[in-house]
Amino acid sequence: MAFCKNGRFRNLNLWKIVPVILFFILWELAARYGPFAGSAVFPPFSAVLLEMAALFKSGVMMKNLASTLGRVLAGLCIGTVSGIGVGMLMGWQEKIYQSLSPIISLLYPIPALGWLPLLMLWIGINETLPVAIISIGVFFPLCYNTAAGIRSVDTQMIRAAHILGASEKRILFQVILPNAAPQIFTGLKLSSGMAWRMVLAAEMVAIPTGIGALIMKAESLIRVDIIMSSLVVLSLMCLFFEKILGVMEKKLIGDWTDNA
Amino acid sequence: MPEIQLRNVTIRNCRNLNLKIKDGEYFVIVGETGAGKTTLLNMIAGVEEYTGSVLIDGVDVKPLPPYKRGVGYLFQELALFPHLSVMANIGFGLKAQGYPKNVTAKKISFLLELMQIRHLAGCYPHQISGGEKKRVALARSLAPSPKTLLLDEPTSGLDSRTAKYVSTELHDILKKMGVTTVHVTHDLKEAKRISDRIAFMANGRIEQVATPAAFFFDPANTTAAEFIGVPNPGPP
Numbered sequence: 001m002a003f004c005k006n007g008r009f010r011n012l013n014l015w016k017i018v019p020v021i022l023f024f025i026l027w028e029l030a031a032r033y034g035p036f037a038g039s040a041v042f043p044p045f046s047a048v049l050l051e052m053a054a055l056f057k058s059g060v061m062m063k064n065l066a067s068t069l070g071r072v073l074a075g076l077c078i079g080t081v082s083g084i085g086v087g088m089l090m091g092w093q094e095k096i097y098q099s100l101s102p103i104i105s106l107l108y109p110i111p112a113l114g115w116l117p118l119l120m121l122w123i124g125i126n127e128t129l130p131v132a133i134i135s136i137g138v139f140f141p142l143c144y145n146t147a148a149g150i151r152s153v154d155t156q157m158i159r160a161a162h163i164l165g166a167s168e169k170r171i172l173f174q175v176i177l178p179n180a181a182p183q184i185f186t187g188l189k190l191s192s193g194m195a196w197r198m199v200l201a202a203e204m205v206a207i208p209t210g211i212g213a214l215i216m217k218a219e220s221l222i223r224v225d226i227i228m229s230s231l232v233v234l235s236l237m238c239l240f241f242e243k244i245l246g247v248m249e250k251k252l253i254g255d256w257t258d259n260a
Numbered sequence: 261m262p263e264i265q266l267r268n269v270t271i272r273n274c275r276n277l278n279l280k281i282k283d284g285e286y287f288v289i290v291g292e293t294g295a296g297k298t299t300l301l302n303m304i305a306g307v308e309e310y311t312g313s314v315l316i317d318g319v320d321v322k323p324l325p326p327y328k329r330g331v332g333y334l335f336q337e338l339a340l341f342p343h344l345s346v347m348a349n350i351g352f353g354l355k356a357q358g359y360p361k362n363v364t365a366k367k368i369s370f371l372l373e374l375m376q377i378r379h380l381a382g383c384y385p386h387q388i389s390g391g392e393k394k395r396v397a398l399a400r401s402l403a404p405s406p407k408t409l410l411l412d413e414p415t416s417g418l419d420s421r422t423a424k425y426v427s428t429e430l431h432d433i434l435k436k437m438g439v440t441t442v443h444v445t446h447d448l449k450e451a452k453r454i455s456d457r458i459a460f461m462a463n464g465r466i467e468q469v470a471t472p473a474a475f476f477f478d479p480a481n482t483t484a485a486e487f488i489g490v491p492n493p494g495p496p
Binding site: 154156157159160161162163164165166167170174175178179181253255256257 | 305306307325326327331332333335337339340341342343344352353356357384385386400401403404
């Protein structure tokens, strides 16, 4: 552990790690010596880790995780492409913005899970359901952020590009989109977290495979250790996606923004 | 180098503007904030709609898109592209207009040298100072070899010493290149020092066009006299 002369931690990352370690220690102690000691409803952290290892070893976790991941990726792709596409049109063309923004403003506040009963009736309980619900949940924040990002690009910069001879296409792809990218990434980060929350809900309610379904099965067997293992895996996947997006953001726009 | 003419041009609060800027001239426009100075530049550049005619070298440029008017524009806010390096900013117009790669590289290199910013070539705009940004923006607007350059308050935001240095340097470079320049400022000392002729604008009108000597010693009316801070002119 590195200390400066004045006694402060040199490596400030320790302040991020220490609370996490403390949390797991407290969990372990509370489960072993607390009011629920020995009860199946509150297993210690070590038991959850062991169960998680067993689930991975047996292939159960991987199989369910693969199903969930596939749905998340498909939903994210569809929602991202459509969200950015419509957002670009709205941001670039004033008339389209004026026409679509009332509809978007009306639909955006509906919680994504609010679509679930409707989608169950419209498309049935099948593989399309979680993908559709993720796509809807991803579409709105991305569309909104892309349009807002494009509309906030400095008009003088666009004028400068016009005077320098840039075509509309060049202005869109080489001036406007790069400058709207920070806001698009904000939308993407929001959306990726949303995708994992929604897939879990869809699988818990309607789909017999995936992490959500595994949690529901574990609940019926009162296997809290499996539920907690699944939640930990889900949380790690969420973090992993956020990190990937963070790395992409840094690589694409970090040189010229404060993310450098 | 071109001659610029405005004939009965009207745009927003600017009405029936008539003006003739000689070719190769360093023409300065002065006036209070909101007088219509920037609007006049936007009109010449073709980035705002107007009625009347703007003639460059005797040709009405109304149907021409901004880049076909042969005009470079240094915006007051500079409007550098934050996601592009200094070099890419300077080369943006050249690439957009389809200059061959070798010509683009030569022009960028020449301008980096001319503006003494070669050491900043790989930097991004947020990494350089205000004065350096102005040089980059100027290099960018000069890159496609415009025949006319429009400068909107190029020394605003700089301390007085740097401002004097930048404006003198700008004047010398542009005079050497023979570019017809329209320079907007509210700094009277600067206008006096660098202009061939001065136009005074107030409330969307061109009140006076004169040589610096004539403008400062013989303001055309009370508004002009008040602006330069001399006693009101008496009756002729």
